[in-house]
Amino acid sequence: MPIVFKKNQAMFRDVVGVEEAEELLGWLQKKPTATVDLSACSHLHPANLQVLMAAKVTVADWPKDSDLRAWLETALKIG
Amino acid sequence: MTPLLEQFLSEAHELLDGTDKKLMQLEKAPEDETLINELFRLVHTLKGNSGLFTFPEMTRVLHASEDLLGMVRGGQMAYSRKLTDQLLEAMDFVGLLCDEIESTEHIDASRAADSARLAEALRMLLPGSKAADAPGAGTAISTDVNKVHPAPAATPTPDLPPLFEIPEAARAEAFRQCGNGESLYWIDYTPTPQCFFQGDDPFYTARRTPGLQWGRIVPPEALPPLAELDTYRCVLRFQLLSAASREEIAEYYRYLPDQVRTIAIQPQWLVTPQGGLNEDPTGAVKASARSADALPQLAEEDAAELSAIVAAQRQILMLDDHSAWRAGQLKSVAGVLINASKVVGDSTAQKQIESALAQALTQSQGAPLLTWLDAYEKKLSSKTAGQPDVSSCCNECEPERKPDARRSASAPEESSAKAAGDDGPKFGRRAEDAFNAPKSLKVDQAKIDRLMNLIGEMIVSKNALPYLAQRAEVQFGVRELSREIKAQYAIINRITDEMQDAIMQVRMMSVSFVFQRFPRLVRDISHKLGKEVQLVLEGEETQADKNIVEALADPLMHIVRNSLDHGLEIPEVRRAQGKSATGVITMRAAQEADRVLIEIIDDGKGVDPAAVKRKAYEKGLIDEAKLEQISDREAVNLIFAAGLSTAEKVTDLSGRGVGMDVVRTAIEKINGTVQVDSTVGKGTSIRISLPLSMAVTQVMVIESDGQQFGVPMDHVVETVRIPRSAIHLIKQSQATVLRGRIVPLKALNTLLGLSAEPKANADDELAVLLVQANGEILGLLVDGFRETIGIIQKPLSGVLSGLSAYSGSALMGDGSVLMVLNIKEVV
Numbered sequence A: 001m002p003i004v005f006k007k008n009q010a011m012f013r014d015v016v017g018v019e020e021a022e023e024l025l026g027w028l029q030k031k032p033t034a035t036v037d038l039s040a041c042s043h044l045h046p047a048n049l050q051v052l053m054a055a056k057v058t059v060a061d062w063p064k065d066s067d068l069r070a071w072l073e074t075a076l077k078i079g
Numbered sequence B: 001m002t003p004l005l006e007q008f009l010s011e012a013h014e015l016l017d018g019t020d021k022k023l024m025q026l027e028k029a030p031e032d033e034t035l036i037n038e039l040f041r042l043v044h045t046l047k048g049n050s051g052l053f054t055f056p057e058m059t060r061v062l063h064a065s066e067d068l069l070g071m072v073r074g075g076q077m078a079y080s081r082k083l084t085d086q087l088l089e090a091m092d093f094v095g096l097l098c099d100e101i102e103s104t105e106h107i108d109a110s111r112a113a114d115s116a117r118l119a120e121a122l123r124m125l126l127p128g129s130k131a132a133d134a135p136g137a138g139t140a141i142s143t144d145v146n147k148v149h150p151a152p153a154a155t156p157t158p159d160l161p162p163l164f165e166i167p168e169a170a171r172a173e174a175f176r177q178c179g180n181g182e183s184l185y186w187i188d189y190t191p192t193p194q195c196f197f198q199g200d201d202p203f204y205t206a207r208r209t210p211g212l213q214w215g216r217i218v219p220p221e222a223l224p225p226l227a228e229l230d231t232y233r234c235v236l237r238f239q240l241l242s243a244a245s246r247e248e249i250a251e252y253y254r255y256l257p258d259q260v261r262t263i264a265i266q267p268q269w270l271v272t273p274q275g276g277l278n279e280d281p282t283g284a285v286k287a288s289a290r291s292a293d294a295l296p297q298l299a300e301e302d303a304a305e306l307s308a309i310v311a312a313q314r315q316i317l318m319l320d321d322h323s324a325w326r327a328g329q330l331k332s333v334a335g336v337l338i339n340a341s342k343v344v345g346d347s348t349a350q351k352q353i354e355s356a357l358a359q360a361l362t363q364s365q366g367a368p369l370l371t372w373l374d375a376y377e378k379k380l381s382s383k384t385a386g387q388p389d390v391s392s393c394c395n396e397c398e399p400e401r402k403p404d405a406r407r408s409a410s411a412p413e414e415s416s417a418k419a420a421g422d423d424g425p426k427f428g429r430r431a432e433d434a435f436n437a438p439k440s441l442k443v444d445q446a447k448i449d450r451l452m453n454l455i456g457e458m459i460v461s462k463n464a465l466p467y468l469a470q471r472a473e474v475q476f477g478v479r480e481l482s483r484e485i486k487a488q489y490a491i492i493n494r495i496t497d498e499m500q501d502a503i504m505q506v507r508m509m510s511v512s513f514v515f516q517r518f519p520r521l522v523r524d525i526s527h528k529l530g531k532e533v534q535l536v537l538e539g540e541e542t543q544a545d546k547n548i549v550e551a552l553a554d555p556l557m558h559i560v561r562n563s564l565d566h567g568l569e570i571p572e573v574r575r576a577q578g579k580s581a582t583g584v585i586t587m588r589a590a591q592e593a594d595r596v597l598i599e600i601i602d603d604g605k606g607v608d609p610a611a612v613k614r615k616a617y618e619k620g621l622i623d624e625a626k627l628e629q630i631s632d633r634e635a636v637n638l639i640f641a642a643g644l645s646t647a648e649k650v651t652d653l654s655g656r657g658v659g660m661d662v663v664r665t666a667i668e669k670i671n672g673t674v675q676v677d678s679t680v681g682k683g684t685s686i687r688i689s690l691p692l693s694m695a696v697t698q699v700m701v702i703e704s705d706g707q708q709f710g711v712p713m714d715h716v717v718e719t720v721r722i723p724r725s726a727i728h729l730i731k732q733s734q735a736t737v738l739r740g741r742i743v744p745l746k747a748l749n750t751l752l753g754l755s756a757e758p759k760a761n762a763d764d765e766l767a768v769l770l771v772q773a774n775g776e777i778l779g780l781l782v783d784g785f786r787e788t789i790g791i792i793q794k795p796l797s798g799v800l801s802g803l804s805a806y807s808g809s810a811l812m813g814d815g816s817v818l819m820v821l822n823i824k825e826v827v
Helices: A018-030 A046-054 A066-076 B003-028 B033-050 B056-073 B081-104 B111-124 B168-179 B202-207 B246-252 B282-290 B294-318 B323-344 B347-363 B367-384 B389-420 B445-474 B479-507 B518-529 B546-567 B571-576 B609-618 B624-629 B632-640 B659-669 B798-802
Strands: A003-005 A009-016 A035-044 A058-061 B185-189 B212-218 B237-242 B260-264 B508-510 B533-538 B543-545 B583-592 B595-602 B673-679 B683-691 B696-704 B707-712 B716-723 B727-730 B733-738 B741-747 B765-773 B776-782 B784-792 B806-811 B817-821
Touching (some): A018 A046, B003 B033, B033 B056, B056 B081, B168 B212, B294 B367, B347 B367, B479 B508, B518 B533, B518 B546, B546 B583, B546 B659, B546 B683, B609 B632, B632 B673, B696 B776, B716 B733, B733 B776, B765 B784, B784 B806
Parallel strands (some): A035 A058
Antiparallel strands (some): B185 B237, B185 B260, B508 B543, B583 B595, B696 B707, B716 B765, B765 B776
């Protein structure tokens, strides 16, 4: 599984495909205070990204991949 | 160019001619349904064909045309003049692309914009499209990749990229690239909302943009609350800065030209002193675009920026930093300064900085650079203060800036001209355009056949010349004339030979024509059978006469099906036998002298000779005696006998016992031979040998009872002379022992119903022609051997066609007729 859902944190791993977005959306709706750990993520489909952005989710750990991190920061960094 | 592409192009030209004609006709008879149907079919075919290749530019336009015609066909919209114009335009564009592909084998990425524009224009005509009735809507420009920046006059708030939002570091880096003379583009990528359903990952696309310097994801104004969010509707946009060339970018985004806007960045735009909105330097450029008067002012602003850069570098140099970083710091400061002076066009400064840097590096401190900076700043301030230096500065700057100003001023004109009239780029192959003659001709085969017959007759009549020369010498005693005839003959001979070769070349086709259908066939059948098969094609470029290549199609199909069905085992069995799970079928073609060899090799279970023997015996194909003496190799070749199948059950693929028989018959019909070699458990190899061309047959001329006969060389094994004493009589039949092997002998005279006895030579030896027929070697007793010649064999016609002993006749050079024996029937 590219996303591992823990108690109140979703861990993204490797490449997260489009098919994960629906589940992620459902999960985040149930857990409005959840955070995400993107450290092991190398790429995520924009469908997932949209969900994260719409949920204004807090990023607990940014991706180790600096390129991805730079991109995601433009979208997910609040303020 | 691949044969498939060649075929596509030749078909495309034909289809395009068809669409042009139909469009013209439709204009006269817009109600004609059959015409619309035909037109739709043409465009549909063309679109389908284009989809086989990566020509998105072409497919896009054709797809839009097809949609439009579909509506017309369905009666949802009326046929109109505007429609014809637009469709003709689209077809011209497709024709243009075809020509381009023909010459360069690919479509230039710059066509993507035109393609998008045309497709858009076509879609505008669809009923329900918002601009359907607006005047000039047909050619309205919705996107233009080539636009430098939008016309300031038309758009009050210029649509310049918000460069100041780029973080300082990225922008500085980008500026450096710019200063080095590299191009820089701002890309605005807005994926369609449905793109996720098309399997796109726009984020990935954006991340992989060539020459990417910086990029960001732009969320929509307001994201819907989580509960209302449609996950699969893309709402994001991407903004990128790329240092790749325009061509590279266009090529990369060639599938989505309508979703991407590219804007060339001027280096000055990047220099925003500490990123204030008010000081947006683009204002200066805009100003310069409007009036040339703005130039001095611009120079002032520019100089201000320059001094800001210089000041920043000074600060860096003053920093009391770690000495470990010092060298890098110095280099970077010098780099920025050099680039800055490049932009200004100050080449002397460049050299000064370089030498200062060298000094600074050796001393490991910034002092030399600082000294230079001091001097430079003084010079700068004197310029901005309006000292005489100003003019020189401006002169230095001018050549740099002028082209920009001109470019940005003329670009709006261009684009507005485009927008105003429907005078977008025309792809016309109209009457006034130069006619582009096609490079290949489509010729009816009958015409080539006629040429072939004519050259055949020519060869025959040419062969009469040596006889004439001989007659001139022997009969009339004119040696001189004889020599001259011979000299003329040599010339005619050379020309006819070349001519024959040329005509044969016309008829030559590569076997890939037949081979290319097999990958699909093998894939489909192997899936059906649950087998894993890899097909290897070799020597596809081998050429042979068209008739031969075409006649190969069916036999090869049978053989490959057989291999798939009976030859290759299912993966489990293969693994159990220690073979790889994937079976391999190799199809190999090669030319060997004047024959084409085709091998079909599989690594399957092979043919069991014992099983074949038993089956053949059961079916009565061989008798008991034969069953005992037949070799394994001969037994395996029995699979070509009629009515034999070793498969346990009949499947829809093979097993009816007709397959291999058909193969043999078909191949023999074109004077080919087929042979099978098989090792149980290892695999089977089937070898087909075919003549290169059916036109010329090599025959050996033999003499018997004072007549000449031709024997096809395919059947000739060898010629020997045997003393009469070595011929033994076994019951009624004659035989001899040749190299330890018993060879049955038959007199050709007897076989042909001639009463004469075979003639022996002075040493009482008989001429024996060893021939191979029906898999056996047999000796034919003849009177003598003549030469081997190439003849053009004509089938017997009329009453003679019933004579199965002869396969045909040919004219000899001296005008006599040579009968060619059909060895299989004779013996």
